[in-house]
Amino acid sequence: MKQELIDMTFIVVGWLVLSYFYGILISFTLSKIGQKKWQPVAGKKTDPFIHGQLIGNIERTFAMLLISLGNVGAISMIVAIKGFARWGELSKLDSDVQSVAIDKFIIGNLLSLGFPVLIAAIWFFVSQF
Secondary structure: OHHHHHHHHHHHHHHHHHHHHHHHHHHHHHHOOOOOOOOOOOOOOOOHHHHHHHHHHHHHHHHHHHHHOOOHHHHHHHHHHHHHHHHHHHHOOOHHHHHHHHHHHHHHHHHHHHHHHHHHHHHHHHHOO
């Protein structure tokens, strides 16, 4: 029982660390898309990408949890929540920036949710042997 708890702790901590570094890789990839750079809003000193990385880590963790529980269909709930939450923000952008922002949003979602699916597929394949 104690060894199982230690093993599970290593798996959870390993997943969180891996997810964090994967989030940095996604941020780097998305920063290379489009010509327009993010400009801070006057009077605001917070960086919105910090929140995006936190949301991404939570999103990947919930997706992995849902996959491990066998409820893959519930991942669509994550996509819907993110879509509704970002729609207002994306629809208010100028048309020249909007298409790049929407592309970044879609690519970010695919990369972020594809990661737990890939890890789960590798885990399933390795466990077969």
